[in-house]
Amino acid sequence: MSVTIKQIAQRVGVSPATVSRVLSGRGAHLISESTRQRVWQAAEELGYQPNLAARSLVTGRTGVVALWMSQLYTSFHARVVQLVEEHLHQQGYDTLIRCISHLSGTAWHGMGRVDGILAHEGAVHLPKVWRTLQRRRVPLVSMGAYVLTETDHVGIDLFHGAVQAVQHLLEVGCRRIAYLVNAESRYAGDARRDGYDHAMRAAGLAPECIIAPDQSRAEASLAVRRYVQEFGLPHGIFCHNDEMAIGAYHGLRLLGVHLPDEVALVGCDGIEDTEYLDVPLTTIRQPLEEMCQLAVQFLQKRLAEPQIERQSAWLRPKLVVRASTQRR
Amino acid sequence: MSVTIKQIAQRVGVSPATVSRVLSGRGAHLISESTRQRVWQAAEELGYQPNLAARSLVTGRTGVVALWMSQLYTSFHARVVQLVEEHLHQQGYDTLIRCISHLSGTAWHGMGRVDGILAHEGAVHLPKVWRTLQRRRVPLVSMGAYVLTETDHVGIDLFHGAVQAVQHLLEVGCRRIAYLVNAESRYAGDARRDGYDHAMRAAGLAPECIIAPDQSRAEASLAVRRYVQEFGLPHGIFCHNDEMAIGAYHGLRLLGVHLPDEVALVGCDGIEDTEYLDVPLTTIRQPLEEMCQLAVQFLQKRLAEPQIERQSAWLRPKLVVRASTQRR
DNA sequence: TACTGGAGTGCAAACGTTTGCATGAGAGCG
DNA sequence: CGCTCTCATGCAAACGTTTGCACTCCAGTA
Numbered sequence: 001m002s003v004t005i006k007q008i009a010q011r012v013g014v015s016p017a018t019v020s021r022v023l024s025g026r027g028a029h030l031i032s033e034s035t036r037q038r039v040w041q042a043a044e045e046l047g048y049q050p051n052l053a054a055r056s057l058v059t060g061r062t063g064v065v066a067l068w069m070s071q072l073y074t075s076f077h078a079r080v081v082q083l084v085e086e087h088l089h090q091q092g093y094d095t096l097i098r099c100i101s102h103l104s105g106t107a108w109h110g111m112g113r114v115d116g117i118l119a120h121e122g123a124v125h126l127p128k129v130w131r132t133l134q135r136r137r138v139p140l141v142s143m144g145a146y147v148l149t150e151t152d153h154v155g156i157d158l159f160h161g162a163v164q165a166v167q168h169l170l171e172v173g174c175r176r177i178a179y180l181v182n183a184e185s186r187y188a189g190d191a192r193r194d195g196y197d198h199a200m201r202a203a204g205l206a207p208e209c210i211i212a213p214d215q216s217r218a219e220a221s222l223a224v225r226r227y228v229q230e231f232g233l234p235h236g237i238f239c240h241n242d243e244m245a246i247g248a249y250h251g252l253r254l255l256g257v258h259l260p261d262e263v264a265l266v267g268c269d270g271i272e273d274t275e276y277l278d279v280p281l282t283t284i285r286q287p288l289e290e291m292c293q294l295a296v297q298f299l300q301k302r303l304a305e306p307q308i309e310r311q312s313a314w315l316r317p318k319l320v321v322r323a324s325t326q327r328r
Numbered sequence: 329m330s331v332t333i334k335q336i337a338q339r340v341g342v343s344p345a346t347v348s349r350v351l352s353g354r355g356a357h358l359i360s361e362s363t364r365q366r367v368w369q370a371a372e373e374l375g376y377q378p379n380l381a382a383r384s385l386v387t388g389r390t391g392v393v394a395l396w397m398s399q400l401y402t403s404f405h406a407r408v409v410q411l412v413e414e415h416l417h418q419q420g421y422d423t424l425i426r427c428i429s430h431l432s433g434t435a436w437h438g439m440g441r442v443d444g445i446l447a448h449e450g451a452v453h454l455p456k457v458w459r460t461l462q463r464r465r466v467p468l469v470s471m472g473a474y475v476l477t478e479t480d481h482v483g484i485d486l487f488h489g490a491v492q493a494v495q496h497l498l499e500v501g502c503r504r505i506a507y508l509v510n511a512e513s514r515y516a517g518d519a520r521r522d523g524y525d526h527a528m529r530a531a532g533l534a535p536e537c538i539i540a541p542d543q544s545r546a547e548a549s550l551a552v553r554r555y556v557q558e559f560g561l562p563h564g565i566f567c568h569n570d571e572m573a574i575g576a577y578h579g580l581r582l583l584g585v586h587l588p589d590e591v592a593l594v595g596c597d598g599i600e601d602t603e604y605l606d607v608p609l610t611t612i613r614q615p616l617e618e619m620c621q622l623a624v625q626f627l628q629k630r631l632a633e634p635q636i637e638r639q640s641a642w643l644r645p646k647l648v649v650r651a652s653t654q655r656r
Numbered sequence: 657t658a659c660t661g662g663a664g665t666g667c668a669a670a671c672g673t674t675t676g677c678a679t680g681a682g683a684g685c686g
Numbered sequence: 687c688g689c690t691c692t693c694a695t696g697c698a699a700a701c702g703t704t705t706g707c708a709c710t711c712c713a714g715t716a
Contacts, residue, residue, distance in 0.1 A: 032695090075403040273601045348704060381702080
C-alpha cells in the first residue's frame with residue numbers, strides 16, 4: 001500500500017540499508033553525496049513517509065512524550081498544555097495528552113507508546129501509579145506546585161507564595177485573614193496552606209479557613225457567602241487559586257461587599273481572567289513558561305543520559321498587586 | 329530487557345501464537361479455558377506489557393487519534409481538549425495533541441503515528457495541508473464553527489447564532505449595532521460576520537465593524553475605546569467571541585460606560601468567564617459536548633467502515649441571555 | 657471400521673525498519 | 687607490485703507481534 005524503503009532502493013538501484021541511512025539521518029554522513037541526492041529525490045517523488053512503528057520497533061524510541069494533567073478545566077491548564085506542547089514540538093517530540101480526572105482505571109495501556117512522561121500537579125501521586133512507573137523505569141518529570149520529589153521535578157514554591165500573599169495582606173492593614181480552599185486540597189500536604197499558617201502564626205494571628213466542597217467558582221462563591229453570614233466579614237481572603245478567587249469575588253459582590261475597602265482579596269496562579277474583572281485581583285503568579293521549559297529540558301537530559309542523578313528545581317512565584325488589595 | 333510473548337510461551341509451555349491469541353484478545357475464543365488462564369497468570373507474574381510498536385507494525389493500527397487545535401490559549405479550547413480526550417479515552421484511544429498556532433513548518437512527521445485526525449476550527453484549512461491529508465487518505469473529522477465540508481464534519485451554525493444575537497439586540501431596542509472582530513477573521517468566510525450582516529440588512533440597518541488586530545482581550549479593549557471616541561457609542565455590540573467580549577467590557581468600563589443601559593453587549597462561545605463579571609454577559613453558547621461526542625463517533629465509524637459516504641452534522645448554538653442585555 | 661468435522665494448537669511468514677559486520681574498489685605509499 | 691587504509695555500500699539478522707494455513711486429536715456418525 002504505502003511506500004517503503006525497498007521501493008526507493010529498487011528505483012535508485014541501491015540497497016535498503018543505504019536508503020535507511022540516508023533518510024533516517026543516522027548514517028547519512030557515510031553515504032556519498034550523489035547517492036544521497038538520488039535517494040532524497042526518489043523519496044520525494046514517491047511521497048515516502050517512514051513507517052514509525054517499524055522504526056520504533058528497532059530503535060526502541062517513539063518520539064512521543066506523554067503529558068499527564070490532573071485536570072483540564074481552566075485556562076490555567078490550557079496554558080500548561082500549550083507551553084509544554086510548544087517546547088516538545090521544538091525538540092521534535094509529539095505530545096500525548098492524558099487527563100487523570102476522569103480515569104476509568106489506574107492501568108494505562110499506552111505507556112509503551114511514549115519515551116517519557118511529564119506529570120503536572122497530582123497526576124502521578126497515587127502510590128499504585130507511582131510504583132508501576134518505578135517498576136517500568138519510565139523517565140518521568142513531575143512539575144507544578146504539588147510535586148513528586150522522588151523523581152526529576154520542577155516545583156513551584158507556593159509555600160513562599162502564600163507567605164508573600166499573607167504578608168502583603170498584613171501590610172495593607174488586614175488582621176483577620178481567611179484562607180479559602182476546597183475540601184480535597186485542604187489536607188494533601190498543601191504548601192499554600194502551610195505557608196498561610198506559617199505566616200499567620202509568625203504574625204501572632206489565628207488562621208481561619210473557608211472550605212468549599214470543590215474548586216469550582218460556583219461553590220467558592222457559595223462558601224464565602226455562607227461563611228460571611230455566619231462569622232462576619234474578614235479583613236482579607238487568600239484563595240487557593242484564581243478560579244476560587246473569582247468565585248469569592250462573585251459571592252462578595254452578591255453580598256454587596258465592596259472591594260478592596262471592605263475586604264481585600266488575593267488569588268493564586270496568575271490566569272488572565274482575574275485581570276479583567278471590574279476590580280482586578282491581586283494574585284500570586286506561577287512562572288509557567290519557565291516551569292514548562294525546564295521540565296522539557298530535564299526530560300530530554302534524562303532521555304539522553306538515563307543514569308544521571310536526580311534533577312530538581314524550585315521556582316518562585318511572584319506577587320502581582322492589583323486593585324483588589326489597594327486601598328485608598 | 330522487557331518481557332515478550334516468547335518468554336510467556338516458554339513458561340506456559342505453548343507457542344507464541346497461542347499467547348498472542350490470548351493476550352491480544354483477537355483469537356481468545358479459539359483457545360481452551362485452561363490454557364487461557366495459564367497464559368494470563370504467566371503474563372501477570374512476569375509483568376508483561378505488549379510492545380505496541382510491534383503490534384502496530386503488523387496490524388496497521390495505532391490506537392492513537394490526533395487532535396489538531398487551531399489555538400490553545402483560552403478555557404474554551406481547554407474544554408474542547410478535555411471533552412475530546414474524554415470521549416476518545418472511553419473508546420480506547422489515546423489522544424495526541426498538536427497545536428497549529430506555533431508550527432515551524434506544514435510538514436508533519438507524525439501522521440503515521442495516528443489512526444485518524446480530529447481537527448478543530450481552521451487547523452486543517454491550509455490547502456497544502458489538506459492536499460497532503462487527501463493524498464495519504466488519513467481519516468479526518470473537521471469540527472467547530474469553521475469547518476471543512478469536503479470531509480466528515482461537525483459544524484456549529486454560527487450564522488444562525490449571529491442572527492439570534494442581532495435579533496435579540498434589536499428586541500431590546502438597539503438600532504446601531506456594531507460587530508467587534510479581529511482583523512484575520514474578518515474575511516475568512518466567517519459565518520458570524522455573514523449572519524450579522526444578513527440580520528442587519530433584513531432589519532434595514534447598516535452594518536458597522538470594530539476591528540481589532542487580534543483576538544486578545546487587550547486589543548479588543550483598546551479597539552472599542554478608540555472606536556467609541558471616534559464614532560460615538562453604538563446601542564449594542566456583538567462580539568466575535570467571548571474573549572473579545574470581555575475585552576470590550578473592560579474597554580467600556582474604562583470609558584465609564586454603563587452596561588447594559590448605555591450599551592448592550594453580546595459575546596459568543598459560552599465560556600464560564602463571562603458569567604462571573606460584575607455584569608454577566610449575554611452570549612451564544614456552542615454545544616461543545618455534543619460536538620465533541622459526535623466528532624469522535626464519526627471518526628470511529630469512518631475507521632470501522634472506510635468506504636461509507638461523507639458524514640455531516642450541523643449543531644445549533646443557543647442564545648443565553650444575561651444581564652449585559654437586560655435593560656430595566 | 658472409515659469418514660467427517662470441529663476444537664485447540666503450532667509453524668512460519670510476514671510487517672518495515674535499523675545496524676553490526678563484511679566486502680570491494682580505489683588511493684596512497686614504500 | 688603488494689600492502690594498508692579509507693570510503694561507500696550490501697547482507698542479513700534482528701526488533702516483537704499477528705495471522706493464514708496446516709496439523710493432530712477426539713468425538714460423533716453412517
